[in-house]
Amino acid sequence: MREFADEPMKLTAQQDRFVFLLASGLPPKAAAAGAGFKSHYNVLKNKNVQAALKFVREQERQQIFVNRDKLTAMLFNAHANAANATEEIAAIRELGKLHDVYEQAKQDRQSQLHTAVQINHTTVQKLSDQDLLNIAELKAGDLSPAAIAPPVESYLEANAELVDDDSE
Numbered sequence: 521m522r523e524f525a526d527e528p529m530k531l532t533a534q535q536d537r538f539v540f541l542l543a544s545g546l547p548p549k550a551a552a553a554g555a556g557f558k559s560h561y562n563v564l565k566n567k568n569v570q571a572a573l574k575f576v577r578e579q580e581r582q583q584i585f586v587n588r589d590k591l592t593a594m595l596f597n598a599h600a601n602a603a604n605a606t607e608e609i610a611a612i613r614e615l616g617k618l619h620d621v622y623e624q625a626k627q628d629r630q631s632q633l634h635t636a637v638q639i640n641h642t643t644v645q646k647l648s649d650q651d652l653l654n655i656a657e658l659k660a661g662d663l664s665p666a667a668i669a670p671p672v673e674s675y676l677e678a679n680a681e682l683v684d685d686d687s688e
Contacts, residue, residue: 530568
């Protein structure tokens with residue numbers, strides 16, 4: 521790993537092993553023990569180790585990153601390497617779906633989105649007032665009843681004299 525993550529070769533073999541174990545998914549404490557360190561705190565503070573970890577994370581991110589262009593290139597490659605017509609057609613269909621060529625695929629996606637919105641609406645309706653306040657990051661006292669307009673009936677009752685005077 522040193523030749524990739526540590527081009528200037530500033531990591532010791534022990535630090536390199538630590539970075540490798542961390543990148544493999546071990547927790548820092550276990551990676552430190554596996555590399556022969558007593559504690560992971562000092563190793564993680566080392567600038568060379570931090571640089572190597574940053575490099576490894578960036579490589580992972582680039583390998584995982586997938587967008588429409590990458591998928592399109594992969595499907596073109598699959599089409600070019602297809603062993604038979606069935607594989608070619610499958611790649612062509614996937615390209616069509618990816619680029620919204622098929623009207624039915626667009627309608628299906630809209631239907632799925634509509635269903636998801638309905639499910640979310642139903643879920644929100646089932647939440648308690650306190651849960652809704654928590655989601656809005658508000659407290660019960662933050663909502664003042666004065667901000668809510670009074671019903672029309674209470675307005676008419678409060679101004680009954682004015683209404684009666686105008687009718688004469």
